[in-house]
Amino acid sequence: METTYEVKVYKILTYKGPRKTTYTVRWVVTGKRWREPFDTVALAEGFRSELIRATGKGEAFVIDTGHPVSHRSKSTAMSWYKFAVEYVDARWAQLGGNSRLTTSGARTT
Template identity: 55%
Template sequence: METTYNVKLWKTSVYNGTRKTTYTVRWELDGKEWRQPFVTAALAESFRAELVVATRRGEAFSTATSRPLSHQTGADNTNWYAFAVTFADALWGRTSANNRKVVAKTLMTVTVALLRSPIPAHMAPVGVRTALREYGFNTKKRHQAPPETLMILKWVARNTMSMAAWEDPARVESVIQAISRKLDGNPGGREFRQA
């Protein structure tokens, strides 16, 4: 997990909209601006005060979640890919084959969107997607994966973000955008059906 001590805080900004007023706390980590809107000034000032206290204590901030380490939920200790595999396995015995395919395709797309680094040149993106869809999220076939597929899955396991990525609104938005598009980039999201 990457952290920083380079933190700047600004005064809470107020936006008077036609329907409601929004109070937004703004801060910067290593030059990247973060925002958190609130419906009342008291909530915004309380949150800002927590950031100020953490800064004065000399606490490190997570560059993934933008929050002080004391605010971490423990999600940064869980790898997304490991969680997704466990999720797929939990659904396996109680869902239809068609639903398993939908889940595997969805988890594949989300996993690629949550990679910390680009897919290496020696791995074809289609090969990574196939490895995830056909083996990584397939309880029955995972242990039958050929050596080159195992290599890809091990790389994915090392290079996916932690569950703390879901605490970053910008990251969640990028995942939603990935799910809402076909592999060729055109609109046409997948349906995710629960068991």
């Protein structure tokens, strides 16, 4: 995991399309451009402020993902399979026969 402190965060780009408006946060990590689109300006401002806060605290950014080291990437998050297994384990004792059948059938799809 290679990191750097060379980060520049730009202002939010607003795109008004024919159906909806999107707000894109743009930033550069060691010359590589990154973009993250959001449906609302509040979500975009929140994400942008996280990036600015990380640069202000002096955090390193991961070159491969473009995110700060403290930011959990999508790949390190809980997998769908693990979530489904934990959910069924937690609920199994409280469910009746038909509910168990429905729950297991819904998780297999």
